[in-house]
Amino acid sequence: MRQGPAVSLTGISKRFGPVVAIQDVDLELGAGRVHALLGENGAGKSTLMGVLFGLVRPDRGTIRLDGAEIAIRSPRDAVRLGVGMVQQHFANVGAFTVAENVALGGQGRYRPRVATEQVRITAQSAGLAVDPNARVADLPVEAQQRVEIVRALARGARLLILDEPTAVLAPAEAAALLAWLRQFAREGGTVVLVTHKVAEALAVADDVTVLRGGRRIASGPATGFTLSTLAAAMFPKSDGTDDATRATPPAPATGEPVLRAHGLAVRGDRGERRIVDATFSVRAGEIVGIAGVEGSGHHELLQALAGVRQPTEGILEIPGRVSFVPGDRHRDALILDAPLYENFALHGAGARTGLIGWPAMRGRTQAVMAAFDVKARSPRDTAGSLSGGNQQRFVLGRELDARPDVLVVENPTRGLDLQATASIHRRLREAAAEGAAVLVHSADLDEILALAQRIFVVHAGIVREVPPDRDGVGRAMVGAG
Amino acid sequence: MATTARRADRWAGVVSFLDSPWAAPAVVLVVLATGAALLAAWYGVSAVSAFWFGSIGSWYGFTSGTLVRAVPLILTGLGVAIAFRAGVFNIGADGQLLAGATAAAYVGLEWSAALGHASLPAALILGTAAGALWAGVAALLRARFGVLEVISTLMLNFVATDLVAFLVRGPLQEPLHIYPQSATLPSVARLPTFGPTTQLHWGLALALVLAGAVWWFLARTAAGFRLRIVGANPFAAAVTGRVRVTRVAAWAFLASGALAGLAGAIEITAVTYALYDNLSPGYGFTAIAVAVLAGLNPVGVVFAGVLFAALETGATAMQRDAGVPSVWASVVEAALILILVAGASIRARAGNRHLRDAAS
Numbered sequence: 088m089r090q091g092p093a094v095s096l097t098g099i100s101k102r103f104g105p106v107v108a109i110q111d112v113d114l115e116l117g118a119g120r121v122h123a124l125l126g127e128n129g130a131g132k133s134t135l136m137g138v139l140f141g142l143v144r145p146d147r148g149t150i151r152l153d154g155a156e157i158a159i160r161s162p163r164d165a166v167r168l169g170v171g172m173v174q175q176h177f178a179n180v181g182a183f184t185v186a187e188n189v190a191l192g193g194q195g196r197y198r199p200r201v202a203t204e205q206v207r208i209t210a211q212s213a214g215l216a217v218d219p220n221a222r223v224a225d226l227p228v229e230a231q232q233r234v235e236i237v238r239a240l241a242r243g244a245r246l247l248i249l250d251e252p253t254a255v256l257a258p259a260e261a262a263a264l265l266a267w268l269r270q271f272a273r274e275g276g277t278v279v280l281v282t283h284k285v286a287e288a289l290a291v292a293d294d295v296t297v298l299r300g301g302r303r304i305a306s307g308p309a310t311g312f313t314l315s316t317l318a319a320a321m322f323p324k325s326d327g328t329d330d331a332t333r334a335t336p337p338a339p340a341t342g343e344p345v346l347r348a349h350g351l352a353v354r355g356d357r358g359e360r361r362i363v364d365a366t367f368s369v370r371a372g373e374i375v376g377i378a379g380v381e382g383s384g385h386h387e388l389l390q391a392l393a394g395v396r397q398p399t400e401g402i403l404e405i406p407g408r409v410s411f412v413p414g415d416r417h418r419d420a421l422i423l424d425a426p427l428y429e430n431f432a433l434h435g436a437g438a439r440t441g442l443i444g445w446p447a448m449r450g451r452t453q454a455v456m457a458a459f460d461v462k463a464r465s466p467r468d469t470a471g472s473l474s475g476g477n478q479q480r481f482v483l484g485r486e487l488d489a490r491p492d493v494l495v496v497e498n499p500t501r502g503l504d505l506q507a508t509a510s511i512h513r514r515l516r517e518a519a520a521e522g523a524a525v526l527v528h529s530a531d532l533d534e535i536l537a538l539a540q541r542i543f544v545v546h547a548g549i550v551r552e553v554p555p556d557r558d559g560v561g562r563a564m565v566g567a568g
Numbered sequence: 569m570a571t572t573a574r575r576a577d578r579w580a581g582v583v584s585f586l587d588s589p590w591a592a593p594a595v596v597l598v599v600l601a602t603g604a605a606l607l608a609a610w611y612g613v614s615a616v617s618a619f620w621f622g623s624i625g626s627w628y629g630f631t632s633g634t635l636v637r638a639v640p641l642i643l644t645g646l647g648v649a650i651a652f653r654a655g656v657f658n659i660g661a662d663g664q665l666l667a668g669a670t671a672a673a674y675v676g677l678e679w680s681a682a683l684g685h686a687s688l689p690a691a692l693i694l695g696t697a698a699g700a701l702w703a704g705v706a707a708l709l710r711a712r713f714g715v716l717e718v719i720s721t722l723m724l725n726f727v728a729t730d731l732v733a734f735l736v737r738g739p740l741q742e743p744l745h746i747y748p749q750s751a752t753l754p755s756v757a758r759l760p761t762f763g764p765t766t767q768l769h770w771g772l773a774l775a776l777v778l779a780g781a782v783w784w785f786l787a788r789t790a791a792g793f794r795l796r797i798v799g800a801n802p803f804a805a806a807v808t809g810r811v812r813v814t815r816v817a818a819w820a821f822l823a824s825g826a827l828a829g830l831a832g833a834i835e836i837t838a839v840t841y842a843l844y845d846n847l848s849p850g851y852g853f854t855a856i857a858v859a860v861l862a863g864l865n866p867v868g869v870v871f872a873g874v875l876f877a878a879l880e881t882g883a884t885a886m887q888r889d890a891g892v893p894s895v896w897a898s899v900v901e902a903a904l905i906l907i908l909v910a911g912a913s914i915r916a917r918a919g920n921r922h923l924r925d926a927a928s
Contacts, residue, residue: 395807411807419807422800429793436797436809439790 622885699829
């Protein structure tokens with residue numbers, strides 16, 4: 088089989104407006120090797136891979152393929168050079184067969200028999216079980232992923248980039264995929280595995296690179312790293328500057344338990360296990376941080392605690408009222424075209440009966456807007472006309488206005504500026520001080536550390552409490568220690 | 569950058585006009601005036617005058633023509649508006665209307681001897697139920713199996729049309745078995761007119777009351793609010809509102825079918841007194857245009873329904889009196905809808921640009 092290319096990226100930098108996505112990053116990919124690219128959300132992994140696949144034009148830097156300097160201006164260039172990418176969200180046509188999907192975007196005439204034969208040969212020689220005549224929509228996710236790989240291989244890819252390939256897979260499926268990647272590399276292919284999961288990287292990769300804040304933090308053969316050293320690279324010890332956001336050292340809460348979970352199990356949208364056997368309780372007045380890398384199950388756990396996802400096993404006791412500030416506020420918390428007072432009435436709409444007194448609703452909306460500093464002309468303004476910070480203060484105000492005993496919050500300050508972030512943090516602390524139990528998840532570990540008195544880490548579906556220090560939480564998030 | 573800003577300014581005027589409540593009436597007036605001018609230029613003033621007196625220019629034309637025709641358009645238009653508001657694309661109002669008409673004809677013909685004066689309410693109620701049932705087939709398919717209602721309701725239209733064709737040649741055919749139609753309803757099963765000299769019947773009053781009721785339901789009740797948020801953002805309705813989205817959408821679907829069924833029952837008991845082929849000249853499809861023109865507002869549906877009824881009635885009169893093809897009305901209707909839909913998409917696009925500008 089043809090050798091994969093050896094690619095070196097040198098001094099790659101890319102800015103999006105004022106935001107530096109990656110700065111002066113080097114990456115060495117060797118033929119016959121699996122290279123794991125690690126980093127938290129926003130570390131620059133996707134941008135760097137976008138550069139390699141021709142989706143992003145770097146501002147500076149050079150790419151060399153087998154020693155020769157090249158330019159990759161589009162995915163078409165990348166494919167021509169033997170680079171293939173398997174995206175996290177598959178780009179297939181569900182109603183088409185596997186063969187049709189693979190042929191899609193190809194050139195020349197479409198001949199069904201030839202296309203089917205090509206898929207069969209490609210899949211067979213690569214050792215991937217794929218039925219060329221199956222309809223893609225009928226296939227389970229892991230098979231759809233194999234189709235994506237076959238498509239890349241059918242275009243001649245000898246360098247495969249996989250973006251979070253195991254995020255959608257069950258453990259056994261993930262193991263099978265990783266084994267296949269090793270096999271592909273053994274036969275001379277080049278693999279880049281983009282992932283959050285450190286254990287996975289250490290298990291399959293020959294080389295590891297860690298990005299953080301758009302810079303290369305560490306790079307080298309995988310044998311030179313351990314879970315702990317990688318965790319330390321991804322989540323560094325706080326240098327003390329972050330503590331400014333912490334108003335007072337959090338004191339342990341002494342309130343009554345208002346939430347009890349015992350042996351809780353939660354499944355994802357496809358019925359896959361997301362949380363297994365979680366047992367914990369939360370007291371009134373405390374802020375509990377829920378940490379976890381993408382795909383660890385924290386999202387489904389929060390949904391279950393908020394009451395929008397039914398646990399499949401175990402006991403979840405929440406005797407009081409629950410409010411939820413979902414992570415995707417545009418999708419799950421607001422109707423952008425509707426006025427604020429209707430968005431206010433959205434909370435509890437399912438339980439309301441009889442008539443709605445809109446003038447009174449407008450009055451309450453106005454009161455919440457004043458109390459939570461939501462800048463809008465009137466309750467009649469549409470939610471979509473507000474800035475992100477004002478939308479989030481409005482959502483939080485609405486949810487707190489219901490006087491919840493438990494407040495579940497997901498990524499409360501994503502996309503907000505510093506000032507808006509500080510005001511949201513202050514509100515969350517006030518809510519806890521007034522007796523609500525607050526459970527908060529953030530993709531930003533520092534935010535959790537700044538807010539929470541106790542921290543639960545979700546890793547591979549297991550929930551456990553970890554002392555609130557950066558190092559320990561970071562290691563627990565990647566499954567170390 | 570400067571050119572984008574200037575382009576945004578140019579659209580800003582258009583957008584603020586499209587956002588104002590005068591947009592739809594203004595478009596209607598312009599299109600009607602253009603249509604009338606073209607008509608006069610092509611066929612002469614006599615065509616325009618035939619149109620005018622046949623639709624709204626004479627008391628008889630307005631009441632016995634336009635308003636009678638407006639009743640089924642208002643009712644089916646309300647049904648479509650309710651469904652669309654809930655995010656349910658029910659385009660099967662025509663089939664649901666036929667189901668209602670069939671049930672009402674059956675009750676009026678077969679049960680009137682037993683029911684006496686209860687025949688009329690029974691015909692109307694069962695017609696309404698039949699419309700809901702016909703929509704219920706598609707509602708069930710949607711809720712249980714995720715079948716697209718655009719397909720299922722469209723197909724059910726054909727089923728209803730052919731079912732009526734079968735019935736009026738078989739079980740429900742008139743006693744002489746000559747014409748493909750049912751016998752005529754006895755007077756106890758008929759909806760009375762406002763007087764001996766007019767065709768205008770009490771169905772109009774019913775339609776107006778229902779338009780008010782639907783408006784009140786959507787604007788003031790908790791259930792109406794649920795229906796609106798399910799249509800506006802089903803995710804937020806489920807996550808923040810804890811609304812059972814599938815169930816709410818199914819109820820809206822049934823209500824939509826019920827209104828169309830009532831329209832059919834009223835046509836049978838107040839206008840045709842018999843079931844026959846081609847009972848509906850596409851009321852259920854014009855209803856979509858009516859609902860869209862009304863901006864899915866129940867009160868607007870009344871005006872849009874009367875407008876479309878006037879266009880169609882006037883066109884019929886024009887064909888009869890001046891020999892001008894009645895498709896003129898369809899052209900005007902289509903032009904109206906095209907302009908309004910284009911306007912809505914311009915507004916949406918300009919709105920997006922607005923948000924992007926604000927974000928950057």
